[in-house]
Amino acid sequence: xxxxxxxxxxxxxxxxxxxxxxxxxxxxxxxxxxxxxxxxxxxxxxxxxxxxxxxxxxxxxxxxxxxxxxxxxxxxxxxxxxxxxxxxxxxxxxxxxxxxxxxxxxxxxxxxxxxxxxxxxxxxxxxxxxxxxxxxxxxxxxxxxxxxxxxxxxxxxxxxxxxxxxxxxxxxxxxxxxxxxxxxxxxxxxxxxxxxxxx
Amino acid sequence: xxxxxxxxxxxxxxxxxxxxxxxxxxxxxxxxxxxxxxxxxxxxxxxxxxxxxxxxxxxxxxxxxxxxxxxxxxxxxxxxxxxxxxxxxxxxxxxxxxxxxxxxxxxxxxxxxxxxxxxxxxxxxxxxxxxxxxxxxxxxxxxxxxxxxxxxxxxxxxxxxxxxxxxxxxxxxxxxxxxxxxxxxxxxxxxxxxxxxxxxxxxxxxxxxxxxx
Numbered sequence: 543x544x545x546x547x548x549x550x551x552x553x554x555x556x557x558x559x560x561x562x563x564x565x566x567x568x569x570x571x572x573x574x575x576x577x578x579x580x581x582x583x584x585x586x587x588x589x590x591x592x593x594x595x596x597x598x599x600x601x602x603x604x605x606x607x608x609x610x611x612x613x614x615x616x617x618x619x620x621x622x623x624x625x626x627x628x629x630x631x632x633x634x635x636x637x638x639x640x641x642x643x644x645x646x647x648x649x650x651x652x653x654x655x656x657x658x659x660x661x662x663x664x665x666x667x668x669x670x671x672x673x674x675x676x677x678x679x680x681x682x683x684x685x686x687x688x689x690x691x692x693x694x695x696x697x698x699x700x701x702x703x704x705x706x707x708x709x710x711x712x713x714x715x716x717x718x719x720x721x722x723x724x725x726x727x728x729x730x731x732x733x734x735x736x737x738x739x740x741x
Numbered sequence: 742x743x744x745x746x747x748x749x750x751x752x753x754x755x756x757x758x759x760x761x762x763x764x765x766x767x768x769x770x771x772x773x774x775x776x777x778x779x780x781x782x783x784x785x786x787x788x789x790x791x792x793x794x795x796x797x798x799x800x801x802x803x804x805x806x807x808x809x810x811x812x813x814x815x816x817x818x819x820x821x822x823x824x825x826x827x828x829x830x831x832x833x834x835x836x837x838x839x840x841x842x843x844x845x846x847x848x849x850x851x852x853x854x855x856x857x858x859x860x861x862x863x864x865x866x867x868x869x870x871x872x873x874x875x876x877x878x879x880x881x882x883x884x885x886x887x888x889x890x891x892x893x894x895x896x897x898x899x900x901x902x903x904x905x906x907x908x909x910x911x912x913x914x915x916x917x918x919x920x921x922x923x924x925x926x927x928x929x930x931x932x933x934x935x936x937x938x939x940x941x942x943x944x945x946x947x948x949x950x951x952x953x954x
Binding site (some may be wrong): 589590598601603604605608616624627628631632635636642671672675705716 | 822831841885
């Protein structure tokens with residue numbers, strides 16, 4: 543049994559997807575949360591000067607998507623064959639595109655508002671399109687079972703809703719998808735007990 | 742082709758622009774694997790007529806036995822796994838993914854300097870990218886190559902993976918703009934040379950048309 547250590551800030555951000563995968567799998571791991579003041583001293587010790595970092599039996603892996611995909615494959619939450627895994631990856635990349643397009647750290651409030659009121663809906667429509675294309679008529683994004691695509695959308699959806707509470711009002715399939723994730727017993731338990739953080 | 746062959750051998754159709762961009766890594770994977778596929782290329786003015794056929798109105802799209810897959814990284818990773826160019830086990834595949842993600846970060850950092858609207862702004866962005874951001878990313882990539890490369894010239898595990906192919910095509914574009922940009926990174930230069938030495942890749946590169954992007 544490999545030993546897993548995940549290091550990130552004390553927040554959801556780019557690490558929560560991996561924490562949700564560990565939770566869904568019922569897998570123990572070291573959940574290291576770094577305060578902002580501790581980070582400058584730690585930064586040069588990480589492979590790319592970034593977090594999250596996953597340490598597996600002493601070997602370090604950077605890049606949040608690479609980490610999450612590795613864990614998803616370890617715990618059979620990645621899709622049941624190569625093509626399903628590719629469909630899951632396509633959903634993941636589409637969510638990542640939304641993060642790239644979202645000017646979240648901009649000081650231009652008008653620009654941020656424009657994104658939330660005009661652009662976000664187009665991106666969410668793309669996600670519903672993929673869910674209906676790959677979901678085999680069910681509530682999960684791919685292949686009628688939970689994958690890390692659903693867990694990733696779950697945590698991303700929380701960020702959207704916190705920024706724009708009605709953002710999913712016109713996307714009932716996406717709302718239902720999040721509800722299905724929340725219903726999973728190990729996820730429900732994790733969500734109940736996890737630290738409440740601002741990001 | 743009899744019906745058993747058709748069932749066992751998937752048919753592949755890749756649709757993209759007539760250029761390298763983020764689609765070329767998949768063409769390189771097909772070439773390295775010696776795998777035939779339909780290489781559909783649209784000129785920029787033809788593309789709008791086909792946009793509605795693509796799941797997200799974007800390219801590249803890979804059609805595999807009638808199923809359409811968008812997103813260049815998902816496509817390339819799928820193909821790399823089909824043809825054993827993704828890393829030999831889950832952890833090696835994760836190392837390959839980490840390298841690929843770092844190359845994508847480099848590409849995304851470069852893109853505004855090439856694809857924006859304002860030429861003055863683009864010039865400033867380009868200077869900042871080549872002067873500051875690119876050296877940082879290249880250092881990160883060398884770090885990963887030395888961490889995961891088992892002492893060899895390839896990024897992961899001492900054998901060719903799609904991380905090496907992706908690095909080759911993205912840096913092809915950057916070298917076209919600034920021919921000296923890898924001068925301080927001999928490991929990365931050697932990695933590109935190793936890719937070019939692979940017989941099937943050498944053949945493919947010899948016959949491929951030169952495009953700016």
